[in-house]
């Protein structure tokens with residue numbers, strides 16, 4: 624059985640033909656159209672190109688799933704708003720794509736899709752799964768009993784806006800001291816610069832500098848990781864998930880991130896110190912493919 628997963632981003636649209644095992648057969652990457660209203664046509668064009676190239680008939684595709692960086696009306700297959708793509712509000716994308724291709728199509732928020740991808744590809748389907756992406760902001764998705772926690776507006780899982788310091792920095796959402804203002808990669812870059820690092824500072828700078836024995840880099844990293852750990856500890860307290868997976872490009876740093884976060888959570892979670900089951904905190908497996916793979920599995924959610 625083959626499905627198509629599409630991960631619509633502010634800059635690129637990634638698409639893939641994915642087997643129901645999660646294996647990617649063929650993928651593509653296309654610039655996102657400037658005019659968001661033309662998104663449905665663009666998606667159909669991408670699907671046609673991809674299936675042509677793979678030598679797969681559209682009639683052999685069972686489902687199409689799309690992840691969108693915004694708020695969706697999942698039930699009616701509509702994008703409600705999408706801050707990164709201009710003109711992309713109230714677009715009935717599923718209706719158009721289904722009609723043009725003859726394939727049932729589904730939509731959800733991109734972070735939910737990534738969470739679903741990670742969940743579906745995990746060997747054991749964890750009983751309670753929280754996916755945390757560290758990037759420009761802090762995004763996430765929560766899967767309980769095999770279903771994406773969508774909330775009344777399909778916009779649940781906005782974990783980046785947990786307030787960890789109400790006297791803190793102003794967030795784009797209008798409040799002060801949101802977790803993503805401290806634990807995102809953008810925050811790490813800002814913290815690195817504030818510590819006096821100059822030149823081309825990126826999220827990797829402190830990781831590279833600490834290997835060279837730079838103590839200041841260690842300090843910056845420790846502070847940032849503490850912020851990351853505080854939020855994850857909150858999530859473990861709220862959901863007691865079996866697994867928390869950390870994603871985003873920075874997660875490739877692996878144990879440097881995992882070790883202190885695990886230690887902090889283990890010590891501070893409300894069930895500590897007991898012999899009760901522990902939440903497993905790990906690095907995501909799929910990296911850049913989580914979005915398309917998860918989107919291809921959206922049909923399991925309806």
Ligand SMILES: [Zn+2]
Nearest residue numbers: 784794796801
């Ligand atoms: Zn916020």
